[in-house]
Amino acid sequence: MQVRQWIRTALTVFVIGLGNTAWAHGDLTPAHGGKMVESHGQVLELTVRGKVVDIYFTNHEGHPEPTDGATGKVVFLLQGKKLETVLKPSGDNRLSGEAAAEVTSFDSAVITVKRDGNSLSARISARH
Numbered sequence: 001m002q003v004r005q006w007i008r009t010a011l012t013v014f015v016i017g018l019g020n021t022a023w024a025h026g027d028l029t030p031a032h033g034g035k036m037v038e039s040h041g042q043v044l045e046l047t048v049r050g051k052v053v054d055i056y057f058t059n060h061e062g063h064p065e066p067t068d069g070a071t072g073k074v075v076f077l078l079q080g081k082k083l084e085t086v087l088k089p090s091g092d093n094r095l096s097g098e099a100a101a102e103v104t105s106f107d108s109a110v111i112t113v114k115r116d117g118n119s120l121s122a123r124i125s126a127r128h
Contacts, residue, residue: 030045031056031058032045032054032056033047034047034054035047035124037111037122039111040118040120041060042058042059042065043058043059043060043062044056044122045058046074046109046111048099048103050103051099051100051103052096052097052098052099053087053096053098054090054094054095054096055072055095055096055113056094057095058093064092064093066092066093067089067090067091067092067094067095067115068089069089069115070089070095070114070115071088071095071113071115072086072087072095072111072112072113072114073085073086073097073111073112074087074109074110074111075110075112076103076106076108077106077108077109078107079107083103085097085099095113105126106126107126108126109123110122111123
């Protein structure tokens with residue numbers, strides 16, 4: 001009986017540990033009123049104000065991640081049409097660009113970024 005109790009206790013501790021690990025990814029509360037997504041160890045926040053598109057980068061602890069030398073783009077799907085916006089560094093942890101048309105809402109957005117020789121991509125849906 002003692003061996004079974006020990007095994008049950010060990011399994012319980014293991015499962016609880018797995019649950020806590022899932023929550024360790026940090027806070028996904030938007031700091032700039034945008035939509036949040038995690039990708040390749042980065043937390044990204046997409047904000048759109050009129051034609052201005054910004055992506056803010058932070059790590060899982062909420063600390064800003066530098067965007068020097070990074071490039072990227074966001075492709076919005078708007079009522080079946082694509083709208084692509086090129087992004088360039090703009091500030092400590094932000095990539096920014098201007099869309100060809102005002103983006104008041106979108107069905108989905110695909111973000112691709114090249115940074116420090118690595119590529120990352122993320123998708124955000126309107127329901128995100």
